[in-house]
Amino acid sequence: AKKLGRNNYQWFDNSLDAEILKALKIRNALQSGIDNKQFELHYQPVFNLHNNELIGCEALVRWNHPSMGLVSPVDFISVAENTGQIVPLSRWILHRACKDFKKVKDLMASEAVISVNISAIHLLRTEFVTDISNALAAAGLEARYLQLEMTETVMVDHPELAIEKLTELKAMGVRIALDDFGTGYSSLSYLKSLPVDVVKVDRSFINELVNHRHDAAITEAIISMAHHLRLKVIAEGVETSAQRDYLRRCGCDAMQGFLLARPMSKITLTEFLESYKAT
């Protein structure tokens, strides 16, 4: 029962109900989405900041729901994680991404990789490493072309299991990137004990890079520390040439963002790569 004496209680309850209802709706719809293959992957190119070469792309999932339209991953990934549906979905994403990349990789730099976002829920499953090798084998793609992006929370919550899995993947030749770096519990010092190759500086720092001293200081510190540990740094969410120039001056290795390319369908990506290669 709702407390009628306090308006704010009622407000809170209503919005909570709406949240739960939305999550329930998504949960049910997700299952038929998985069964009926309503998902598609978009790809966002990543560029080397020193020579402008195209060094890979990040796979970003979209849900093309028959009545809800294009649903953002922000609205369904966390639901899928809570229900465990993320595991079959993530398997499909890995297979699709490896297959698509196999077809376009020759249009990019030789060191180019396909980067796939991995949920902690999937990483910690017993079958995870097998799922990765199955996806690579099904696509006929060598492990060195695959990069897995994960956030640092998994390392904080289950450090031993995460390190064990990542070490196994690295031995296979798969690359590991720490996503949204700087937003979580990131302790710069514990990076050195993790089997990680790449650090992705979160968009929130890049956003204010040119205007705010503090964001600039954090970004510069991440770049310099990562380089000391022989890690590569990718800046995400680069929207202006001022941001790009700044990152270049700081020695950042690569960038991704609306300034140069938005996430796009596989067909659009192929066209983009062909025209980019020609210039």
Ligand code: C2E
């Ligand atoms: P993320 O991994 O940090 O992905 C980057 C997000 O930033 C993407 O949003 C991308 O479209 C957006 N972005 C890229 N460049 C710019 C820019 O210059 N400006 C701005 N404002 N945004 C930019 P998207 O595709 O909506 O994905 C949101 C989040 O959903 C991702 O954040 C990731 O955490 C999750 N996600 C997306 N695809 C997958 C997936 O296949 N599996 C899993 N587990 N999570 C995914």
Ligand code: CA
């Ligand atoms: Ca990512």
Ligand code: CA
């Ligand atoms: Ca990110």
Ligand code: CA
């Ligand atoms: Ca993010």
